[in-house]
Amino acid sequence: INSLHEGGRGTDRVTDMLVDSLGNCWYTGYFEREFNDQAGGGGKNFFLAIRNRTGELINAITAAGPFDEAGVALALEPPQTVYLTLYAEGNCTLLGRLFTPGGKNRNILFAKFAGTDSLCWMKEVGGREDETLYSLNAGPKGEVFLCGTFSGNMQIEDKSVVAEEEPSLFLTRFFDPCQRRELELGPDRILCRGNTLTLAAEEGFAIYDWNNGAYDRNEWTIEEPGKYFLRTVCPYGCVFHDTIIVKEGWVDATPTITDETIPPGQNGSVCITPEGNFPPWSYMWSTGDTTPCVYQLEAGIYQVTVTDSAECETSLTIEVGSSTADGMRLHADPNPFFDLTTVSYSIPSEETVELVLYDAHGTLRKILYHGKRLPGTYTLETDRENLPPGVYFIRLKAGNRILSRKIMITGTP
Incomplete structure (x- = not known):
């Protein structure tokens, strides 16, 4: 598909090459005089280069020192993170950072690049004699393996190793201190x-x-x-x-209520029709039911929370029953109101009466009246008492009969 010529005067050599998941070609080695318009120092000089599918040079890194430096082997961590080993005999400068190997003669430097413009870290594997690297491999969990031979003694981070025979084999496992981390919440x-x-x-x-x-x-x-x-x-x-x-x-839910006019007994029912973009849905009723429909309900106020598979939810407060129930009446005026409203109610016989206010979540917010009442019509005035704006329900219970009325509070107190 394509071919190119690269190099200058003197000896140039590629020692390792690989292709990443994007189709880019990475290669390393050494040059003597010139590489990509960059002059070398004395002896061999290190280079690391990357070219795209068409052969265009994306970037190149070189290191020149007074003695030999040469790239040896590459290992890839997708998509564009590369582990590199190189030989260095003396001081060398790589991406503006000076490295001074502690050993004599030829030392192995081991580095990680995030692309060709970011040097993450560099480690040294060195000793008094020459070291030779044969293999470099990256594991799946941030482990990197180096295999080669050495003579005399060799220092690997804080460990010193002495060769029993010369040359001796070494196999070293490093853990990448800059291993890739993941978002806790996922992509x-x-x-x-x-x-x-x-x-x-x-x-x-x-x-x-x-x-x-x-x-x-x-x-x-x-x-x-x-x-x-x-x-x-x-x-x-x-x-x-x-x-x-x-x-x-998002989740929306529409209730279908049957038998809204309920005499004393349990013949009301409510069914929920959900909508949203992450089905299926689950249901939790104030009655303890977990089905879309609930049956055999008395007149009163019921709550249901509908939750989808993404844990988005919506809550409904549903009134079952009518504004009249077997001679009982319940009314609030004005409705909606900002500050004060007058509640009037009628009962047909002497009963113990309970008149209370619930919020839209079914939480009791106020007891308006509790006690014995003779048959007749009664009125009382109630204020909001710092209640936030929203939908509320007044519930009248007289004996075994229940009647409720929805009211609305507006504005901020």
């Missing part, structure tokens, strides 16, 4: 309508950049669905990018 999330959602990344990164600098911490609370971006930088300098798709979840 796709659901934001329930009317709620907020907190996106969270694992702690331990040096930088958290949400949507181009919106926040600099590991959590971000959002209020709208959409596509969000996170750039994280670990303490070693590796840069990672995440895309989080936040979808909107």
Whole structure:
């Protein structure tokens, strides 16, 4: 498909090459005089380069020192993170960072690049004599394996090893201190309508950049669905990018009420028809039922919460019964009201009367009256007493008869 010529005066050699999941070609080795218009130092000089599918050079890194430096082997962590080993005999500068190997002669330097423009870290495997690397492999859990030979003694981080025979084999396992971390909430999330959602990344990164600098911490609370971006930088300098798709979840529910005019007894029923974008739905009634329909209901107020598979929910307060029940009447005026309303009610016989106010969630908010009453019509005035605006229900119970009326409070007290 394509071929190219690269190099300059002197000896140039590619020692290892691999292709990443995007089709880019990574290769490393050494040059003597010139590579990509960059002059070398004395002896061999290291290079790491990446080209795209058509052969165009994306980037190149070189390191030149007074002695030999040469790339040896590559290992890939998808999509564009590369482990690299190189030989170095003396000081060398890589991406502006000076490295001074502690051993003599030829030493193995082991590095990780996030792309060709970010050096995450570099480790040394060195000793008094030459070391030779034969294999470099990356494991699935941030483990990297190096295999080769050495003579004399060799220092691997804080461990010193002495060769019993020369040359001796070494197999070293490193754990990548800059291993990829995941979002705790995953790539796709659901934001329930009317709620907020907190996106969270694992702690331990040096930088958290949400949507181009919106926040600099590991959590971000959002209020709208959409596509969000996170750039994280670990303490070693590796840069990672995440895309989080936040979808909107919503639930609507329509009740169908039968037998709204209920004499004393249990012959009312309510069925719920749900709508939303994440079925199936579950139901929790104030009666303890978990089905879409409930039956054999007395007149009164009932609550149901409908929840979808994404844990979005909606709650309904449903009044079963009519405004008259066997000679009883219940009325509030004005309705809606801001501050005060007058409640009037009638009972046909002497009974113990309970007149109470519930909110839309079925929570008792006020006891308006409780006691014995003779047959007749009664009125009382009640104020909101700092109740928030919304839908409420007045319930009148006289003996075994129940009657309720929906009222609405407006404005902020």
